[in-house]
Amino acid sequence: MFKLLGWRVAQAAFVVLAVGLLTWFLVQSLPGDMAWRIASGRYGYDRVDASAVARVQQELSDSLQQGSALLHWLFDLLQFNFGRSLVSGEPVMDELRWQLSQTLALAGSSLFLTILFTLPLGIWAGCHANGKLDRALFWLSALLKSVPHFALGMLLIVLLALQLDWLPSAGHGELRHFMLPSLTLALSLTAVGVRVVREATYQVVSSGYYRWGAQKGLAPATLLRRHGLRNLASPVLTWFGMQFVWLVEGVVVVETLFAWPGIGHALVHAIFARDVPVIQASAMTLGLLFVLLNMLVDAGCHLLDPRGARA
DSSP states (O other), rough: OOOHHHHHHHHHHHHHHHHHHHHHHHHHTOSSSSSHHHHHHHHHHTTTTTTHHHHHHHHHHHHHHHSOHHHHHHHHHTTTTTOBBTTTTTHHHHHHHHHHHHHHHHHHHHHHHHHHHHHHHHHHHHHHSSSSHHHHHHHHHHHHHHSSSHHHHHHHHIIIIIIOSSOOSSSSHHHHHHHHHHHHHHHHHHHHHHHHHHHHHHHHTSHHHHHHHHHOOOOOOHIIIIIHHHHHHHHHHHHHHHOOOOOEEEEEEHHHHOOOOOHHHHHHHHHHHOHHHHHHHHHHHHHHHHHHHHHHHHHHHHOOHHHHHEE
């Protein structure tokens, strides 16, 4: 376990430096006038003029005259200081904390709905393989997986928000605002998750030790609880952990569609506005989150199934 944690800490340090340096060089190499982009994001495309662009150019020139921008950024990074946004002027850490909390809240609610849908359906389908429900879930999963997120989100907006008027189509801050974006993400994840849980359950119920427990006369519910759940938990936990990473890093379309103020949506706007500190901080935060979640998943699998460590 300590060896695993040490490796993950070293991986996190490498991710911070690699992502930070890569984003810095990529942003510098983007085409277009960086000062005009920043001024447009700061004052608006309709209000930007030559004087506003000149002020931004002077600010950028003054920051470069203070020394190497890259070395200055690395020194601030060691102090966990991401600087201020070039567009809003606010501390990047304050903006990032708010945006990340909104994305994590949306990802957590989506994962909760996914677990609520996936586990009972997948376990039932695995215990009754090739039955009517199993075949129906196969075709339904294929259908949901083939529908893009934006199309599924638009369908839910039209049906649940515009036609039935049950839920708001956009916004945040209240529980009802979570429902449509969370349901959009959860339905897509459930399409794959049901098959993952079904296959893991089927492998367990087809094993020799499980059949031997049934021959001893154990009730199906007791057999599943004592000999099934823990053995199928390791691959299922790994899959859910990876999906949570995907939810945090890949919900840009859904956040944009439902006007959700998350880190993915903010990162896209920062790239358009050439807001370098926000881009670097967001990219590094997502990279560190990926390493952290991987570490938690590995630790959870180690606790559930320690046979690999003993081997």
